[in-house]
Amino acid sequence: MNKRPAFVPPLTIPIEQLAVGMFVLAIDLSWEDHPLLATSRGLVCTPADVSRLAQAGVRRVVIDPSRGAGPRPSTLSGSQASGPAAGLSGGSLADEPQAVQAGEAAAPLDHEIEVAAVIYAESLSFSRDLFASAKAGRLADTDQAKALVSRMIPSVLRNPFALSILTKLRGHDAYTYRHSVNLAALAVVFGHFLGLTRSQLEILGMAGLYHDIGKARVPERILNKPGKLTPEEFELMRGHCQAGYEIVSRAPGIRPEVAECVRDHHERKNGSGYPAGKRGFELSLYSRIVGLIDVYDALTSERCYRRGFPPYQAMRTLYAARDADFFTADVERFIKCLGIYPVTSLVRLSDGRVGVVCEGNRERPLKPKVKLVLSADLSPLEQMIIDLAAAEDDAAPGLDIVDCLDPKELSMNIEHLLQ
Numbered sequence: 001m002n003k004r005p006a007f008v009p010p011l012t013i014p015i016e017q018l019a020v021g022m023f024v025l026a027i028d029l030s031w032e033d034h035p036l037l038a039t040s041r042g043l044v045c046t047p048a049d050v051s052r053l054a055q056a057g058v059r060r061v062v063i064d065p066s067r068g069a070g071p072r073p074s075t076l077s078g079s080q081a082s083g084p085a086a087g088l089s090g091g092s093l094a095d096e097p098q099a100v101q102a103g104e105a106a107a108p109l110d111h112e113i114e115v116a117a118v119i120y121a122e123s124l125s126f127s128r129d130l131f132a133s134a135k136a137g138r139l140a141d142t143d144q145a146k147a148l149v150s151r152m153i154p155s156v157l158r159n160p161f162a163l164s165i166l167t168k169l170r171g172h173d174a175y176t177y178r179h180s181v182n183l184a185a186l187a188v189v190f191g192h193f194l195g196l197t198r199s200q201l202e203i204l205g206m207a208g209l210y211h212d213i214g215k216a217r218v219p220e221r222i223l224n225k226p227g228k229l230t231p232e233e234f235e236l237m238r239g240h241c242q243a244g245y246e247i248v249s250r251a252p253g254i255r256p257e258v259a260e261c262v263r264d265h266h267e268r269k270n271g272s273g274y275p276a277g278k279r280g281f282e283l284s285l286y287s288r289i290v291g292l293i294d295v296y297d298a299l300t301s302e303r304c305y306r307r308g309f310p311p312y313q314a315m316r317t318l319y320a321a322r323d324a325d326f327f328t329a330d331v332e333r334f335i336k337c338l339g340i341y342p343v344t345s346l347v348r349l350s351d352g353r354v355g356v357v358c359e360g361n362r363e364r365p366l367k368p369k370v371k372l373v374l375s376a377d378l379s380p381l382e383q384m385i386i387d388l389a390a391a392e393d394d395a396a397p398g399l400d401i402v403d404c405l406d407p408k409e410l411s412m413n414i415e416h417l418l419q
């Protein structure tokens with residue numbers, strides 16, 4: 001039985017209690033009189049967001065705990081500078097998903113994937129050029145990056161599963177190029193799920209594209225080394241965060257939040273990351289999102305020296321790292337965003353048939369659309385897509401997912417199955 005969360009009404013709190021992760025609905029100043037604050041409605045991503053409101057004279061804000069963190073009793077007397085323990089807290093897998101942002105009509109997957117494939121291919125081409133120019137010591141082309149991100153956003157608004165699927169199809173491009181595009185796409189997907197504004201999604205997309213640009217300064221032999229790195233090699237590898245920060249900081253037109261993300265994407269909640277060993281709310285929400293998806297995409301990607309994890313195994317790994325490497329609520333919301341069974345998951349249904357999850361269902365995460373590929377006795381099936389949420393679907397009456405499978409164990413190529 002589905003347990004629906006209790007409705008949490010908007011709350012008015014003093015500005016001193018506003019913290020990273022809270023969702024601001026309104027402030028006690030007129031938006032008309034303070035147009036520069038108009039973009040402040042939304043998720044509070046960094047302590048600088050709070051400072052900006054306070055410096056503008058805001059004394060009280062209305063927050064929406066159903067879209068972000070709620071006030072915590074322990075923070076009521078604490079100052080912002082002391083790091084109140086507020087993030088994307090209070091979420092659970094049972095929460096309702098965020099409402100779809102207005103402005104883009106929903107599109108069917110088979111249509112949107114054609115649009116998204118063009119954006120993805122152009123982004124890959126840009127990513128190759130980006131690293132090549134960085135290796136040659138040139139500044140990155142920020143206008144082209146912004147144009148690509150600005151095309152990813154409406155695609156995600158129309159159908160977030162189109163770009164999500166593309167990130168999991170194996171290609172022939174080098175891992176670093178694909179990984180940067182994947183991170184940009186998934187960060188926009190997750191940011192949209194969190195209800196971020198368009199300008200916040202642009203920061204996430206740009207941070208995804210540029211996050212590993214510092215690797216252009218790391219020797220190829222270290223980047224592609226299949227075995228364990230020596231302490232000296234690891235030190236050189238760790239240097240890509242600061243190197244990337246220096247490259248991006250000098251690039252024209254890149255917002256400081258993006259550069260900060262590039263520097264901090266290997267920092268971890270418990271202080272075990274690098275380069276500075278930051279912890280907790282020293283990290284911006286952008287850095288937390290990029291750091292989390294960085295690991296997810298790395299785990300699920302095929303490398304020359306190891307096979308990628310199936311999505312459910314990667315989710316399990318992230319979940320095991322909750323409250324240590326990552327904020328628990330961030331992990332939970334990411335799982336909720338991509339689905340209990342993310343697209344490209346190979347699953348067994350309650351009638352024994354096997355299929356690939358090709359489109360999630362945010363309202364009913366246990367009931368995605370599945371492309372059937374094998375019968376119960378594991379013989380090939382004529383491929384067809386069934387919607388597990390459609391009770392009236394004659395091909396899927398009352399079917400459930402009962403198991404996740406590892407494609408490697410069945411010698412299956414998910415990419416071929418989804419084409």
Ligand SMILES: [Fe+2]
Pocket residue numbers: 211212240265266
């Ligand atoms: Fe990195």
